[in-house]
Amino acid sequence: xxxxxxxxxxxxxxxxxxxxxxxxxxxxxxxxxxxxxxxxxxxxxxxxxxxxxxxxxxxxxxxxxxxxxxxxxxxxxxxxxxxxxxxxxxxxxxxxxxxxxxxxxxxxxxxxxxxxxxxxxxxxxxxxxxxxxxxxxxxxxxxxxxxxxxxxxxxxxxxxxxxxxxxxxxxxxxxxxxxxxxxxxxxxxxxxxxxxxxxxxxxxxxxxxxxxxxxxxxxxxxxxxxxxxxxxxxxxxxxxxxxxxxxxxxxxxxxxxxxxxxxxxxxxxxxxxxxxxxxxxxxxxxxxxxxxxxxxxxxxxxxxxxxxxxxxxxxxxxxxxxxxxxxxxxxxxxxxxxxxxxxxxxxxxxxxxxxxxxxxxxxxxxxxxxxxxxxxxxxxxxxxxxxxxxxxxxxxxxxxxxxxxxxxxxxxxxxxxxxxxxxxxxxxxxxxx
Numbered sequence: 001x002x003x004x005x006x007x008x009x010x011x012x013x014x015x016x017x018x019x020x021x022x023x024x025x026x027x028x029x030x031x032x033x034x035x036x037x038x039x040x041x042x043x044x045x046x047x048x049x050x051x052x053x054x055x056x057x058x059x060x061x062x063x064x065x066x067x068x069x070x071x072x073x074x075x076x077x078x079x080x081x082x083x084x085x086x087x088x089x090x091x092x093x094x095x096x097x098x099x100x101x102x103x104x105x106x107x108x109x110x111x112x113x114x115x116x117x118x119x120x121x122x123x124x125x126x127x128x129x130x131x132x133x134x135x136x137x138x139x140x141x142x143x144x145x146x147x148x149x150x151x152x153x154x155x156x157x158x159x160x161x162x163x164x165x166x167x168x169x170x171x172x173x174x175x176x177x178x179x180x181x182x183x184x185x186x187x188x189x190x191x192x193x194x195x196x197x198x199x200x201x202x203x204x205x206x207x208x209x210x211x212x213x214x215x216x217x218x219x220x221x222x223x224x225x226x227x228x229x230x231x232x233x234x235x236x237x238x239x240x241x242x243x244x245x246x247x248x249x250x251x252x253x254x255x256x257x258x259x260x261x262x263x264x265x266x267x268x269x270x271x272x273x274x275x276x277x278x279x280x281x282x283x284x285x286x287x288x289x290x291x292x293x294x295x296x297x298x299x300x301x302x303x304x305x306x307x308x309x310x311x312x313x314x315x316x317x318x319x320x321x322x323x324x325x326x327x328x329x330x331x332x333x334x335x336x337x338x339x340x341x342x343x344x345x346x347x348x349x350x351x352x353x354x355x356x357x358x359x360x361x362x363x364x365x366x367x368x369x370x371x372x373x374x375x376x377x378x379x380x381x382x383x384x385x386x387x388x389x390x391x392x393x394x395x396x397x398x399x400x401x402x403x404x405x406x407x408x409x410x411x412x413x414x415x416x417x418x419x420x421x422x423x424x425x426x427x428x429x430x431x432x433x
Contacts, residue, residue, distance in 0.1 A: 033321050033330040040320030040360070041313065050273065052102040053309070054280055055206040060109035061301030062202060065293055066195045067113060076123075078116035078166070078177050089122035090130060090158045099361070100397040101312055102206075103127030105304045108404045117173045117405075118166030121413055124401070126158040129392040137215070137367050138387065145432055146380065150387045153424050157388060161416050168412055194246050201242065204235040209276065229272040233265060236279050247294050249286065257282035308400050315396025319360045341373065341382040344429030346422070352382035353421040356390030357398075357414060366390050381429020389421035 024030045063072075074080060075088050103124060111120040135154070139147020166173070211228040214221045224231070237258070244254040261279035268274045287294040324330035340351045361369070370383050393414060402410040 029331065036324040036328050036330050037317050037320035040325050041316050044316045048101065050277060051209045052099065055202060056102050056105040057301045057304045059199065059202045059206065060105035060304045061297050062199055063109035063113060064300040065297045066198065072110055072113040072115050076110060076115035076119040078173065085116060085119040086122050086159050086162055089119040089162065090126045090155065092123055100128040100392055100394045104308055104397065104400045108304060111404060114177065116166060117169055118162035121165045122158045122162030125161050125392045129154040130158065141367050141371055146384060149384050149428050153384065153388050157420055160420065164416050165413060169409060190246055198242050201235050201238050205232055208232045208235065248292060249294065253286060257286040307403060311399040311403060312396040315399045316360055319395045323359050341378045344379045344381040344426060346426065348379055348382045349385045349422045349425035352385040352425060353389040353418045356386035357393040357418055358395050359390060360394040360396060361390050379429055380432050381425040384428045385421040385425030388424060389417050393417055
């Protein structure tokens, strides 16, 4: 018997028993924190799983099956010109404008297909951080200076973090890339432009289904918001047409799978989630179990879902327990956070960066949260530090990144973001203070 191993197991069992024994179940704060955790999980399930994660899983699965490794490595691989690789990574993130969890399946997909660690990490950061609407909203609500600082900092961060990760792990990544390059992917089943259009159509579904309502009922952004569901429906019909025309699925099967969603859209025009769910079910039934590349597409998408969803659920639950929802408290009192981020000290900026990194921010929610914190005495430097670390990281996000990159690379990525956010916050605070 390995007594050392058994001793560790016994120690964990004893710690678990003591934790259960001393659970403060009668304490009002603990009871409130548990409810906050459950509220946050319910809110996440309602607002993000169907509209954000499910399309992202299908896109990630499509990248793994339909996009050739040569294409990924040509634009995002370690041997691609750095300007091209990091430019593509950051621009892709800007177009998607997703939260720190929705970007994860897409990041995992391009990384496994041969993207270099640096460009993949640049994409991972840029997706949630370089959000055009969030930056505009920051400038409008929190001030033009902070909005500009956030925009510049996010763009620079995506490149600096990517380059630093590439440099730190260049030897480990070389073996992975060589193994991927040695694999024979065979002849592509269709031209590159068809695969590109197919992926772009799914990205359009993801983007328009999650198009946020602007704070002013005017302008182009509001016009798109008013037409978001018809646009999403047209993109879904385009996806169905491509499946029949390019992927060898018979028209009558595609029509049968699409009909329920179309009928429900007509019957319930004010409840767009109903046809959206019907469309997801129809697509899944259509391709699941097929013995061709569309069946592999479903298997890959399902694989991403199995890997990522449990980790996200656990992370959201813990984040809600500790920090609560916006406007509500978890185990950590919000007064502690407010008092710790005043001024422009190293401690204030570091605390803002670390707390932002572990909190979960849905897209755009960081702005009203910061508005309240600034009103309670938060310094400008810590505000920027939180804006640069918070939307790009979260506890659920870290758990999934670890499952893709491993512990060492995940710790390095998180540490880089926190250090850069802290330093940038201090610099900005000194300049505007």
